[in-house]
Amino acid sequence: MEKSDLSHHILSRYNDDLERVRTNVLQMGGLVEEQLKLAVEALVEGDSRLGEQVARGDVKVNAMEVAIDDDCSRILATRSPAASDLRLIVAVIKTITDLERIGDEAEKIGYIGSRLAAVERPADRYRELKHLGRIVGDMVHEALDAFARLDAEGAVAIAKKDRLVDEEYEAIQRQCITFMMEDPRTIRRALDVLWVARALERIGDHAKNVCEYVVYMVYGKDIRHLSLEDVEKHVQSKSQKAAPEGH
Numbered sequence: 001m002e003k004s005d006l007s008h009h010i011l012s013r014y015n016d017d018l019e020r021v022r023t024n025v026l027q028m029g030g031l032v033e034e035q036l037k038l039a040v041e042a043l044v045e046g047d048s049r050l051g052e053q054v055a056r057g058d059v060k061v062n063a064m065e066v067a068i069d070d071d072c073s074r075i076l077a078t079r080s081p082a083a084s085d086l087r088l089i090v091a092v093i094k095t096i097t098d099l100e101r102i103g104d105e106a107e108k109i110g111y112i113g114s115r116l117a118a119v120e121r122p123a124d125r126y127r128e129l130k131h132l133g134r135i136v137g138d139m140v141h142e143a144l145d146a147f148a149r150l151d152a153e154g155a156v157a158i159a160k161k162d163r164l165v166d167e168e169y170e171a172i173q174r175q176c177i178t179f180m181m182e183d184p185r186t187i188r189r190a191l192d193v194l195w196v197a198r199a200l201e202r203i204g205d206h207a208k209n210v211c212e213y214v215v216y217m218v219y220g221k222d223i224r225h226l227s228l229e230d231v232e233k234h235v236q237s238k239s240q241k242a243a244p245e246g247h
């Protein structure tokens with residue numbers, strides 16, 4: 001094999017490695033999305049078996065995190081990636097940590113859902129939690145979509161939804177405190193509802209983190225400690241500068 005052919009072969013394998021890592025992250029994200037959806041369904045429908053199934057499924061999420069992390073370590077050790085490739089690997093390592101934590105929160109919701117199935121459900125069938133679960137589920141899905149398409153502008157727009165999640169969480173918190181004050185018999189269930197709402201709020205935070213990693217991948221800028229307004233201006237400025245080059 002000539003030197004040029006060997007170089008091409010090595011480069012091709014390297015690109016395949018990077019693409020496999022990206023694909024595996026999205027597969028892990030899909031699994032976490034499904035876990036979250038089923039966890040909320042178990043709670044709303046009072047399905048204890050489904051809640052337990054979700055809780056047990058966290059093992060698979062953890063295994064995927066370990067496998068992807070190993071792949072990233074091997075690429076760092078053998079390929080010495082630079083520039084955008086290095087940013088991709090760093091972002092992947094951070095993203096799978098947040099996805100694993102989303103899986104942990106879904107597991108928690110599954111456990112609580114299986115326990116609440118044994119008590120009488122409220123007339124509204126946990127409508128507020130179902131609504132918050134839908135918002136958060138959409139955030140996770142859209143964050144992964146932005147990751148797949150390297151869409152920094154879309155990622156910033158999704159991250160802004162975290163404020164809505166915080167508002168919904170605070171509303172549920174106030175409602176639960178009111179219930180507990182009015183009727184002490186509701187304290188146990190209200191506390192469980194609060195734990196679920198808190199888990200969903202944290203999932204929103206993790207989805208926002210994934211969006212921040214997308215911006216880092218695309219522009220190489222760490223935006224974790226910047227306001228979303230400043231980030232939006234930065235991304236729009238970068239996007240406008242890049243636009244003429246694409247024509």
